[in-house]
Amino acid sequence: MNGKQLKNSILQWAIQGKLVPQDPNDEPASVLLERIRAEKARLVKEKKIKKDKNESIIYRSEDNSYYEKFLATGEVKCIDEEIPFEIPQGWEWERWGNIALSIQYGYNAPALERGDIKMVRISDIHDNVVQWENVPFCNIEACDIDTYLLKENDILFARTGGTVGKSFLVQSVPEPAIYAGYLIRTRYSQELCPQYLKVFMESQLYWEQLKSGTIATAQPNCNGKTLGRMLLPIPPKAEQSRLVQKLTSLTPMFQRYAKAQQDLDNLNESIDDKLKKSILQEAIQGKLVPQIAEEGTAGELLEQIKQEKLHLVKKGKLKKSALVDSVIYKSDDNKYFEKNENTEMDITDEIPFEIPDSWSWVRLNDICSYIQRGKSPKYSLIKKYPVVAQKCNQWSGFSIDKAQFIDPDTLSSYSEERILQNGDLMWNSTGLGTLGRMAIYWQTLNPYELAVADSHVTIIRAMKKFVLPQYLYYYFTSNTVQSVIEEKSDGSTKQKELATATVKNFLVPIPPQMEQSRIISKIKQLASIMRG
Structure with missing residues (x-):
């Protein structure tokens, strides 16, 4: 098992509720999701966000099956085949679109050395860090800036090309900036822990759903609709924080393990190469097999x-x-x-x-x-x-x-x-x-x-x-x-x-x-x- 596989395994335990113990005193996730629905309804009424036509509620009925009810039509359908694993009591399955206040495509404009505002591109993000010194500028109408303006705790998502699915949690914005057209910005309620959502977007469950929803072309891409339909397990808010704290404490271990594994791989590769060369040298000098x-x-x-x-x-x-x-x-x-x-x-x-x-x-x-x-x-x-x-x-x-x-x-x-x-x-x-x-x-x-x-x-x-x-x-x-x-x-x-x-x-x-x-x-x- 290499460092990446170890991290993936632990991320899987995290989103299955197996990494930290549950606290029965935690407020259940169902109450949290009710508050998010109420918040979205208020923002729609205030015309700050658009109404989601696909908004739904996922619940488990007395027959232990999972159902999804679409609020716009009242349609109810069983989604047992979509549920990948069982989650602890107090957790809930939810669609990304239901917890998102907005899923917004980026702004299309040429990159410039000077301009109205900085514009973050996929290529400016490395190892979950924006290389701000390399971020170019662009020109944009003043009335459009607010639509694309980056804020703390936004999550950016690469929707096309070789980096499709790559995500980035905006932890700080040192200067005003928007984001480019090949990115999607997701913004969600403060009721949720942003670091937990980022954990989900690094998990195997996320990548499996992304792969099944990606358009298979020469230039693979995934749209906001695919992202909105993704299922994710929502723990109680307190447990979201505990999971993030635990994973943060394990990060140095991931790094040490990955380095040790890489050192071992390099050593094995070096030994194999040296051994192969040694064998060939012995062979061509008449030292590999006896003479008869x-x-x-x-x-x-x-x-x-x-x-x-x-x-x-x-x-x-x-x-x-x-x-x-x-x-x-x-x-x-x-x-x-x-x-x-x-x-x-x-x-x-x-x-x-x-x-x-x-x-x-x-x-x-x-x-x-x-x-x-x-x-x-x-x-x-x-x-x-x-x-x-x-x-x-x-x-x-x-x-x-x-x-x-x-x-x-x-x-x-x-x-x-x-x-x-x-x-x-x-x-x-x-x-x-x-x-x-x-x-x-x-x-x-x-x-x-x-x-x-x-x-x-x-x-x-x-x-x-x-x-x-x-x-x-x-x-x-x-x-x-x-x-x-x-x-x-x-x-x-x-x-x-x-x-x-x-x-x-x-x-x-x-x-x-x-x-x-x-x-x-x-x-x-x-x-x-x-x-x-």
Whole structure:
């Protein structure tokens, strides 16, 4: 349970009458509500407020059912299905509209640096406090000011947008101010404790009713009618004060609990991240699973890859240039050398860590059949062939839902090798924040016939008979690679990029294939344990 959940639970106890004991000597809420009805009738007669056409009385009859009588028509209906829980004796269920003296929409006017009067907006309210220094001015006719003027103990209610339902109790007004059009002001009898009403507007019961009454549009909104129809439990006035005092005394506890919970969440997240990085590092250094001599060596695996490439070149499926590779070996003096066709050079400074004897260091290009950036497509609204872009590659996995689509008529200009294949690694090769992010393309995650990559993504196609894409994914997402992405990138500060030649030249530690498989299984097993 986090701090917010704890507070919600205690708020629920409060509005159900379970937080403080009831005092049988308290004046019952029914008497309080009668005085409010009399006050509203007097104000209507004095033409200070408008008569509420929907005014009603809620009562419990001898059959223990709840009924609502509408005063304008005399209609009576059972509302048992609306009553969410039982309340103590002396409490009453009531509609917000029945206790409100007014439910008034705000004033629509442009915000100005100077004007007739200050105008509070939703954006000026943070953590139940108005940032008065940021409140703008507006122009308004003098005769309209009184209609929208804020007073102490008014409650403001956000009626639209992402903050719909957010409420604010006006505890002081340091200078004359009105409120903007996206807010509703509710004003009610002094017979009620304003802090208790604010407690209700933070409770789960309030939010559930708000959700059911909110208009589901792209810009969610809730009107004054919805607010007026809300049911709330009304305790005796004395108990309202006791509840507020109790909740006020508990506020420091909420804050301490929330901070402790946040600290714990941050610690767990940090530990998970560090543990994940540690596991990947152990894996790519050959320390996660034991080596098994019977599984052969990476040197033997690389020879098989070389023979396979030769076979594919003869069949015309690979270019002859794919046969040009290098051999990296460790000399007797523990230095690493790379031997190409005509050259041999010391690359000890490039080697990031030691690996088991059965493993080999190799250039990425030597274990792949294809490494190439995608190309800029002509986009189309026809959702047939998706284009994998940077935003499709998430650390949580490949997301085709974020893709745009290529013009089907231009697909013929793409060679067969540019069409994504199962197990292709897709590496973000440009941009800030997403540079170096990688995902694996799996056809099962793409409901479309085929997909291509755009020019910001490099496709890495391993020789999958010998090198498992998931192993390469773990290596390239490890701290060994990710920590040097910026160093190896080219371009300006604003637009870093990984050149294809740089990607091809990455050093990769390769274990025998069966060990690759065991490493993958072990990482997945540990990840499952970490998730709980």
